[in-house]
Amino acid sequence: MTDEHSPPAASYQRPDEDAGERLDRQWIELLQELRLAQTGTQILFAFLLGIAFTNVFQDADAFTHDVYAGTLVASALATGLFLAPVSFHRIVFEHKVRDKMIPIAGKMTSAGLVFLILAICGGLLLAIDVVLNRTSAIIIVAVVLAWFIGFWYVLPAWVRRASAAAE
Numbered sequence: 001m002t003d004e005h006s007p008p009a010a011s012y013q014r015p016d017e018d019a020g021e022r023l024d025r026q027w028i029e030l031l032q033e034l035r036l037a038q039t040g041t042q043i044l045f046a047f048l049l050g051i052a053f054t055n056v057f058q059d060a061d062a063f064t065h066d067v068y069a070g071t072l073v074a075s076a077l078a079t080g081l082f083l084a085p086v087s088f089h090r091i092v093f094e095h096k097v098r099d100k101m102i103p104i105a106g107k108m109t110s111a112g113l114v115f116l117i118l119a120i121c122g123g124l125l126l127a128i129d130v131v132l133n134r135t136s137a138i139i140i141v142a143v144v145l146a147w148f149i150g151f152w153y154v155l156p157a158w159v160r161r162a163s164a165a166a167e
Contacts, residue, residue, distance in 0.1 A: 023098045030085065030105055037109070038082045041116055044123060045075040051126070064129065071122025074115045081112030117148045 017025065048071060051057050057068070085105035092101055121141050128137035 019099075023102060026102050027089075027098065027105075030102065030109065034082055034085060034109060037112065037116065038079070041075065041078045041082055041112075041119070044119055045072075045079050048072045048075055048119075048123065063134070064126065067122055067125050067129075071119055071126065074122060075119035078112045078115035078119055081108045081115060084108045084112075113152065117145065117152065120148070121145050 014022070014025075048068070051068065052072075057064070060068075085101075085108055088101055088105055088108070121144060124144060125137055125141045128140055132140070
């Protein structure tokens with residue numbers, strides 16, 4: 001049985017791979033995940049940067065400016081956390097610390113996903129607040145946030161627990 005907070009891949013090993021091959025596979029899998037997350041997050045960040053310089057945004061109320069600031073910061077933090085494993089790898093490359101690097105890079109990626117959810121929900125709130133009333137926008141974003149939490153965290157946790165109970 002694995003610890004609830006350990007990376008799921010930590011205990012998974014294919015019968016035909018040694019420890020080095022397992023670390024290489026885990027690193028490649030993490031990089032594939034990061035490729036997906038990085039692109040969308042960087043596009044969102046770039047889009048958000050441009051909003052502040054529009055005349056319409058300059059005339060917006062304090063709530064909109066506050067949501068924007070929080071969303072921009074969340075997007076920047078997500079971008080930074082998704083790029084951090086690359087920098088980490090470059091700095092420790094060839095120092096034989098892949099066994100330490102992968103769990104840390106995994107935690108950076110997990111933290112980046114939290115900030116990505118916040119950035120997506122903030123961007124959604126900014127957009128929906130323009131086309132609907134604020135109360136409706138907040139309710140819709142709360143539902144979307146719950147949806148993300150359900151599919152990104154609750155479902156995987158449930159599968160992890162069910163798998164651990166079956167062992």
